[in-house]
Amino acid sequence: MKLGYITVMVRDLERSLTFYQELAQLQVMRRFRPGPGEIAFLANGAGETMLELVAIPDAEHVCTRGLVVSFAAEGSLEGLRQKAAELGYEPSEIVDHPPKPRHFIVSDPDGITVEFSA
Secondary structure, three states, X not given: OXXXXXXXXXXXXXXXXXXXXXXXXXEEEEEEOOOOOEXXXXXXXXXXXEEEXXXXXXXXXXXXXXXXXXXXXXXXXXXXXXXXXXXXXXXXXXXXXXXOOOEEEEEOOOOOEEEEEO
């Protein structure tokens, strides 16, 4: 069995797309309007597990308590942290406490904790 996608109800699709495209380097695999809202599927590439972002007016939104989304950073972790700060997010300092890999965390536009590790 393979995990297909994880759905997150977002408040502002454009802000969420920018966050995940700019920082996590996800690509929009599919985007459409099924009615009053809009849906976008993002992934690292075809056949990969996807993140489904759903923006529907007046719909229930994601509850973030205890939810962490983790990405393995490609390239410099310091550079990615700097980019997050330049884009207006508030990344944590880089944490280096083995056995966990070096990482920093930042909140996405809906308050989900996103961790980038090297």
